[in-house]
Amino acid sequence: MNLPIERRPSERPRAMRARLAPSVASTAIAFPRHRYTQAELADAAQRVLPEGMLRDGALQRFFARVGVEQRCLALPAERYGSLHGLKERNDAWLEVAMELAEEVVQRALDEAGLQASDVSMLATTTVTGIAVPSIDARLMNRLPFDPSLKRLPLFGLGCLGGAAGLARVAEYLRAYPEEAAMLVSVELCSLTFQLDDISVANLVSTGLFGDGAAAVLLVGAHHPLADRAPRPTVLASRSAFFPDTERVMGWDVVDAGFKVVLSPDVPKVVAAHVRPAMDGFLAEYGLSRRDVERWVMHPGGPKVIDALEQSLELAPDALEPTRRSLAEVGNLSSASVLCLLDEHRRAAPAPGAHGVLMAMGPAFCAEMVLLRW
Numbered sequence: 001m002n003l004p005i006e007r008r009p010s011e012r013p014r015a016m017r018a019r020l021a022p023s024v025a026s027t028a029i030a031f032p033r034h035r036y037t038q039a040e041l042a043d044a045a046q047r048v049l050p051e052g053m054l055r056d057g058a059l060q061r062f063f064a065r066v067g068v069e070q071r072c073l074a075l076p077a078e079r080y081g082s083l084h085g086l087k088e089r090n091d092a093w094l095e096v097a098m099e100l101a102e103e104v105v106q107r108a109l110d111e112a113g114l115q116a117s118d119v120s121m122l123a124t125t126t127v128t129g130i131a132v133p134s135i136d137a138r139l140m141n142r143l144p145f146d147p148s149l150k151r152l153p154l155f156g157l158g159c160l161g162g163a164a165g166l167a168r169v170a171e172y173l174r175a176y177p178e179e180a181a182m183l184v185s186v187e188l189c190s191l192t193f194q195l196d197d198i199s200v201a202n203l204v205s206t207g208l209f210g211d212g213a214a215a216v217l218l219v220g221a222h223h224p225l226a227d228r229a230p231r232p233t234v235l236a237s238r239s240a241f242f243p244d245t246e247r248v249m250g251w252d253v254v255d256a257g258f259k260v261v262l263s264p265d266v267p268k269v270v271a272a273h274v275r276p277a278m279d280g281f282l283a284e285y286g287l288s289r290r291d292v293e294r295w296v297m298h299p300g301g302p303k304v305i306d307a308l309e310q311s312l313e314l315a316p317d318a319l320e321p322t323r324r325s326l327a328e329v330g331n332l333s334s335a336s337v338l339c340l341l342d343e344h345r346r347a348a349p350a351p352g353a354h355g356v357l358m359a360m361g362p363a364f365c366a367e368m369v370l371l372r373w
Contacts, residue, residue, distance in 0.1 A: 021233040021372070022173035025114075025180070025225050026217045027342040028107035030100050031072040031210075031329065032188075038068050038207075041077065045206055048081030048195060063207040067302040067323065071210035071330040074188040081195070086257045089191045093129030097186040100213035101135055102142050105184060108215040112225060114180060116143040119217070121181035123152040123169050125161035125334045127251070128188045128258070135186060158249065159298055160361025161185060161334030162214070166341075167237035167369050169218055177220030186213040187333040192251075192258040201262035208301055210330025214338035230348045232341075232355065232371040236285060240277035245269055245364035261362075266300065267307040269364050275311045278356070281368050287354060294355030294371070295319060296344050298337040299326035304360075334359070349373050 036044070042063035049059070073080075074096040083089055101124070109116060122145065124136040131138065134153035139145070150172075157164050165183045173181055189209035194202050218234070219225045248269055251258040282288055289312055297308055299322045309319050325340055332339060337359045344355065355371035 020174045020177055020221050021235050022170045022177070022218045022220050023226055023231050023233045024216060024341070024345060025219045025228070025231065026108045026111035027338065027345055028104040028111065028215045029212065029335075029339045029342050030103045030107070030214075031212045032074045032096060032100070034073045034076050035070060036073065036077060037070050038063050041071065042207070044077040044080070059203075062203060066204070066207045067326050068208060068210070068330045069327045072212060073190045074211045075190070080190065080193055083191070083193075085255065089257045090129050093188050093191050094131055096188055096211075097126065097129055097131070097135060097213075098138055098142070101139060101184050101186050104213045104215035105139060105143060105182065108182065108217040112217050114217070114225075116145045118180055119145060119149065119182050120176065120179035121150040121152065121169065121172050122184070123154060123165050123182070124184045124186070125154040125157060125165045126186050127156060127158045127161060127333055128192055130155070135184065139184075156362070157334065158361035159300065159331070159333045159336065160359050160365060160367050162337040163298070163357055163359035163367035163369055164239070165334070166216060166234065166338070166357065167239075167367055169216075170234035170237065170369075173218055173220040177222040180217065180219045180223055180225070182218070183216045183338070184213070185215075185335040185338055187211065187335045189331070189333055192260065194256055194259055196256070197259060200264070201260050204262055204301075205260045208331050210332055212329055212332045212335050212339065214335045214342065216338055216341065230351055230373050232345060232348075232373050235370040235372050237367065237369045238277075238281040238284075240273070240366045240368065242269060242273045242364050242366075248362075248364040250362040266364070267303040270300075270304055270307040270360065271311045274308065274360075274366060277366060278312060278358075278368060281370070282356075285370060287370075289313065291354055292356050293349050293353040294344050295322075296337060296340050296355055296357035296371070297322045298340075298359035299323065299331055300360065301326070301331060334361075
């Protein structure tokens with residue numbers, strides 16, 4: 001007796017996958033109220049660093065080279081010199097993270113015209129703090145979600161979390177196309193600043209990363225909101241893991257909190273691996289890089305953006321929104337690519353245009369999401 005062979009998801013006909021494609025119903029972003037120019041932050045960092053470290057304007061010159069013009073911080077700048085230990089940092093993280101998470105969830109619901117009880121699945125992603133119960137569970141005590149809400153807290157994905165979270169939520173909605181689901185990212189990178197760490201990696205992260213939150217509300221293909229246009233649909237996604245890159249990016253957990261691991265080889269890894277991964281992903285759906293009108297790319301830093309632009313052979317203005325996001329708010333880890341999705345969604349291309357949303361993060365790896373307006 002010959003039994004039918006079950007096809008893997010990647011082998012399903014593209015037309016079938018397109019018919020079940022979830023769509024982005026709304027997006028929302030929020031930032032802490034403490035906003036500073038890069039020059040102000042360089043001066044503030046200089047005041048709290050150990051005596052004699054990076055004097056004569058060295059820190060200010062360094063901050064000026066990372067492509068960031070201003071950022072928002074979870075706390076007033078003068079507070080960071082008195083933060084000690086993981087507990088104090090994490091307590092501050094949890095308080096501000098919950099405020100921002102609640103704000104972006106409510107904004108996304110309001111824009112879509114839905115109630116919290118209309119959401120069937122809630123995913124959260126962060127890498128800058130720890131909460132047990134998780135952020136999503138705590139949100140259920142602040143907003144009237146249904147008690148049967150399915151929750152998916154994600155931790156450890158770093159900058160990859162926004163793209164990977166979007167892909168996982170979309171996969172859920174392919175299985176439950178009548179439902180609505182939400183992804184929330186909250187990252188307070190400033191609270192990981194290590195006063196006694198004089199490594200280049202710590203100084204880079206201190207000058208590059210900012211704080212913020214984002215939410216994306218998606219609906220399945222059979223949801224009542226699915227026919228509203230224009231809005232991007234999530235056609236497909238692919239994960240790409242690059243072996244033997246474990247120490248390229250991540251955290252070392254120390255008594256003082258999270259100590260950044262950030263190799264100067266990140267741009268080289270991007271240049272070597274992203275193009276073949278991208279070309280293989282697009283080819284699976286009968287596309288090439290020439291068919292992509294919108295590149296929603298995580299702003300890892302000026303050298304990473306340059307490596308993406310060169311390796312993918314993109315037009316000079318293709319990553320202009322990415323560079324602008326870096327300048328205006330810094331690198332927000334997992335929230336950055338969702339903030340960029342918010343911008344691209346509000347300045348939508350013509351119907352039928354394809355886009356690729358991509359972020360990279362610890363392991364080292366990438367997550368690619370194929371969009372169509």
